[in-house]
Structures are given as structure tokens and as C-alpha cells.
Amino acid sequence: MAKKPKIGVFKLTGCAGCQMEIFRMEDEFLDLIKLFDISYWKMAKRDNDDKDLDIALIEGGISTPWEIEEIKCIRKNTKFLVAFGDCAIGGCIPSIRNWIPQMESEEIVYPDPSKICSTKVHGIGEYVKVDAELKGCPPHRKTILELLKSALLKIRPRLRQHPVCVECKFQGNACLITSNKLPCMGPVISGGCGAICPTLGRICEGCFGPMSNPNASALANIFRDIGLNDEDIKRKFRKYSGMSPEFRLEAGH
Amino acid sequence: MTEKTIKVDYIARVEGQGAISIDITKYGKVENLQFKIFEPPRFFESFLVGRKYDEVMELTSRICGICPVAHQITALRAVENAMGIVISNQTRDLRKLMAISARIFRVMFSACIF
Ligand code: SF4
Numbered sequence A: 001m002a003k004k005p006k007i008g009v010f011k012l013t014g015c016a017g018c019q020m021e022i023f024r025m026e027d028e029f030l031d032l033i034k035l036f037d038i039s040y041w042k043m044a045k046r047d048n049d050d051k052d053l054d055i056a057l058i059e060g061g062i063s064t065p066w067e068i069e070e071i072k073c074i075r076k077n078t079k080f081l082v083a084f085g086d087c088a089i090g091g092c093i094p095s096i097r098n099w100i101p102q103m104e105s106e107e108i109v110y111p112d113p114s115k116i117c118s119t120k121v122h123g124i125g126e127y128v129k130v131d132a133e134l135k136g137c138p139p140h141r142k143t144i145l146e147l148l149k150s151a152l153l154k155i156r157p158r159l160r161q162h163p164v165c166v167e168c169k170f171q172g173n174a175c176l177i178t179s180n181k182l183p184c185m186g187p188v189i190s191g192g193c194g195a196i197c198p199t200l201g202r203i204c205e206g207c208f209g210p211m212s213n214p215n216a217s218a219l220a221n222i223f224r225d226i227g228l229n230d231e232d233i234k235r236k237f238r239k240y241s242g243m244s245p246e247f248r249l250e251a252g253h
Numbered sequence B: 001m002t003e004k005t006i007k008v009d010y011i012a013r014v015e016g017q018g019a020i021s022i023d024i025t026k027y028g029k030v031e032n033l034q035f036k037i038f039e040p041p042r043f044f045e046s047f048l049v050g051r052k053y054d055e056v057m058e059l060t061s062r063i064c065g066i067c068p069v070a071h072q073i074t075a076l077r078a079v080e081n082a083m084g085i086v087i088s089n090q091t092r093d094l095r096k097l098m099a100i101s102a103r104i105f106r107v108m109f110s111a112c113i114f
């Protein structure tokens, strides 16, 4: 058999939820261990080797100077670098604080901020070239599987570009915007979750990040029509992907 | 005098973002113990200011991907205390069930993987 692809899983500024999603691939996990050489994954094993990786899954954004060094080093050692989850793509929820002066944030949390070394949060793409993005907070395990299978077959993964609304319609849901006048983010958010939230009667909050080419300003106008004020709208766009170019304007840059 | 040093450079249970070093004398006395957490701060306490009450549970669940339920339930209780909301017994029981199942998951997970 050909040499197994070497894979590394790294954590930067994130919550480990994306890595947990790999463990949750219960039916496929044992096959994964057989098919890949997991050479680096601190959360799962003791001996780790970050040299000559075929694939690196990066969870978390960049918020410290040494993470900048680390991501550049990983990039050098990796053929195919994946931004694994919203934090790695654009900072995700921790990036909400990018709109607060750094010192103010530090003083709210730490009695002595002089020991804290932290910057605004950015996605890894600010610093290195990224080969693929797995959207979601966390990404759905089926998407992770699609990426890993494609890597084995050496083909391009089919990652979803359509909005949550498409999956919501497949579920046969009545639309929460049109029927209930609720501010659902579905029309601008990337599919992949199977429209979990609208199917349970909750609006989509946007945890999969922007779909390809969304019309964010049109949705902001709809939100205004159903009674949201400008601050509400900013809060909604400044949550999982406030730093993304797609939502920048609505998030109040 | 130190006879033995136990060193773990990264602890898997805190997602590899902590380290521990223990120096032990030949009489079995711990001489020096250092526990280091180098996880970057994410300032939840700061950016939660100004968000709406119904977002708190959703946002705090991203404090930790291993134990999101604990953070969710704690956030709910904080909001309820602040607003003087009394929950029904059914809701309390359901939360307990959720907390217990999350705990079972976590323990199973730690036992299987690490
Ligand atoms: S994207 Fe979400 S699940 Fe993944 S590390 Fe960030 S906060 Fe956690």
C-alpha cells in the first residue's frame, strides 16, 4: 500500500470544539486511524511530529505573537493547510472583542494585565496561504469526512456553497422570516449543518459563516423591516464572522 | 535535594495547552510544583458586555468544546438570577439530565482516548 498521508491537528486560539468533532466521527474514527498517519495531535497523543505533513488541520485563530510564528512554521512543514472551523477562518466568537479597545478588554478580565500578551484575533489566512476552509463552529463531521476522503483520492472536495435556506427547504420548514418575522441569518449563511436550528424552530444565528457571495445588505434591510435597529443588526453580523469581508460592512467596520 | 522530576510538556486534558512540572526529593516530598496554562486568553467577560441576554448561553458554550453544557447551564442560571426568573421543576430536571449525560460523555471520552 502507498504511504499513509501524514496528518497534523493543531490548536491555536479556539475552544477545542472543532477537534472534538473529529472524535465524534464515531463510525469512521477507527478507519481514519488506519488510513492516515496521525503524526501530530496534542489533544490525542503523546509523541508528536510536525515535520513534512501532508495535511494540517488548524483549529483556532491567531491572537498572540507566538501563534504567528507557529502558523508560519506549520505552513512551511505542510503541503495542504486547512483552516478548520470559524476560529481559524476569521476568529469566530472571540473576534467580537476586536471592536473593544484591547486594554479595556484586558482590564475587565485580569487584575494585572501587564502579564497578558494578546492582540486582536484574526483568521490564519491573515498570515499564511490557506488551501481549504472548513466552515462551521464546529464544522459538521460529514464535511470533515468529505475533505479527508478527497485527500485520499486526490480529488477536489465538494464543500457546500449554498445557504442554510436550501437545507431548510429540504426539511420542509415554514420560513421563520416570512411566517414569524424572526431575524434568521439563514439566507447569507453557508449550508452544511442541515438547517438544524430552523428545523427546531430557532433562527439560524450564523455559526457556519458566510455562504459564497451573500447579499448581506439586503438581509440587513429585511431585518430593519421586521423591527431590528442598527445596533441589533450589527450584533448579529458581529458574532461568528464579523471579520469576514462578506459581513464587514454590516458588522460595522 | 530533588531526586526525581516529573515533567509533562502538554496536558491532553486541557487540550494540550497546559504543562506541569513536579520536583520530588528522595523522601517523597514535593519540593517544587509548577502548573502552567498557556492557552491564549479569549476575553469572554469583556465581549459579553453589551450582548443580549438570550445570546449569553450560545456564546459561552464556545468557552470549551469539551464541556460546553456546563458553560451553557451556568450562563442560563446567571441570567435567570439576574432577572429573577424561577424555572419549573421539569426544566431543572431536564438540565440535570443534560448535565449528567455531558459528564458521562466527557468521562468516556477521556477514558477512551487518553
Ligand atoms: S470554530 Fe467554534 S467549535 Fe471551533 S474552536 Fe472556534 S469556537 Fe470552538
Ligand code: SF4
Residues within 6 Å of the ligand: A164, A165, A166, A168, A169, A173, A174, A175, A176, A177, A178, A184, A185, A186, A187, A195, A198, A204
Ligand atoms: S427559516 Fe431561515 S433558514 Fe429557513 S428558509 Fe427562512 S430564512 Fe432561510
Ligand code: SF4
Residues within 6 Å of the ligand: A164, A189, A190, A193, A194, A195, A196, A197, A198, A203, A204, A205, A206, A207, A208, A209
Ligand atoms: S446557527 Fe445556522 S449554521 Fe449554525 S447550526 Fe444553526 S442553522 Fe446551522
